[in-house]
Amino acid sequence: MRESTLWIIELVTLIIMIITLPIHLINFSSLIIGPGYATAMSYEEVIARAKNLPYVISSILLLGAIIYHSMYRVRFMVSELPLSKKFERLISLMCLIVGIIAFLYSFYMTIVAILV
Amino acid sequence: MSITETKKHAVASYPKRYNLERYMFFIQRATGIFLVSYFYIHIFIYNQRIDAALWASIKTAFGNPTMYPMSFIFVTAIMIHGANGLRLILTQLGFFIGKPKLPVYPYPPSSIGKAERVILFILISVAIILIIVALGEFLFFIR
Numbered sequence: 001m002r003e004s005t006l007w008i009i010e011l012v013t014l015i016i017m018i019i020t021l022p023i024h025l026i027n028f029s030s031l032i033i034g035p036g037y038a039t040a041m042s043y044e045e046v047i048a049r050a051k052n053l054p055y056v057i058s059s060i061l062l063l064g065a066i067i068y069h070s071m072y073r074v075r076f077m078v079s080e081l082p083l084s085k086k087f088e089r090l091i092s093l094m095c096l097i098v099g100i101i102a103f104l105y106s107f108y109m110t111i112v113a114i115l116v
Numbered sequence: 117m118s119i120t121e122t123k124k125h126a127v128a129s130y131p132k133r134y135n136l137e138r139y140m141f142f143i144q145r146a147t148g149i150f151l152v153s154y155f156y157i158h159i160f161i162y163n164q165r166i167d168a169a170l171w172a173s174i175k176t177a178f179g180n181p182t183m184y185p186m187s188f189i190f191v192t193a194i195m196i197h198g199a200n201g202l203r204l205i206l207t208q209l210g211f212f213i214g215k216p217k218l219p220v221y222p223y224p225p226s227s228i229g230k231a232e233r234v235i236l237f238i239l240i241s242v243a244i245i246l247i248i249v250a251l252g253e254f255l256f257f258i259r
Contacts, residue, residue, distance in 0.1 A: 017198075
C-alpha cells in the first residue's frame, strides 16, 4: 500500500480516537456521568458495559484505531533507524501480524463477553 | 585526536539547551513506547472479564498497591501523548505555523511560532487538569 494511503488511514484513526477515547475513559470517572473507578471495576458493571451495544461498538473502533496507530508509529520509528530495506520490510510484516492478532483476539473476547 | 579530546569535543558539541518542542518530541516518543508496551498488557488483562472467578483474581492483583501507580501513569501518559499529538496533527496539517518565508540567518524554524506555543500550552493545561481528575479518582479508589 502507498505511504500516503497509510498516512490518510492514520488520520482517520486519530479522529476515531479523539471521539471514542473520552467515551471509554468517562466510564471510569465520576467527573460528568461515569460511576467512578471503584464501581466501574466491579464485575457486574464490567459485564453490563460488555453488553451495552453503543459502548461495544465504540470500544471496537477504539481498539482498531489504537492498534493501527501504534503499529504504524512503531514501523515509522524503526524506519528512522539506519537499517537495511529487508529488515525494515520484516519489521513492517511483524507489525502487521501483531496488530491483526491483537485485534482478532480482542474482537473474539468482546463477542464472548456479550454472550456471557 | 586522543580519546580524551574526542570525549571533550563530544561533550562541548552536545547541545545543552533544547527548545520546548524538542523536549516535547522526546516526551512523545517516551510516552508512545510506554503506551504501546502497556496497551497490550491492558487489553490482555481486560479480556479476562468473561469469567467471574478470573476477574476476581484480577481485582485481587489490582488490590496490590503497585498496580495503582501503573494505571495512573498509563492515564497520565495517554493525556500527555494525546495533548501533544493533537498539536502535532494540527501542525502537520498546516495550522498555526504561519506563512512560508525566505530563509534568513540564523534560520528560525517557521513551524515554531507564538500561535503554536499557545496551542501547546492550552492542550497541556487541559491534559494536566484531566490528570489531576484521574489522580482524584485513583486516590478515592484506594481509600
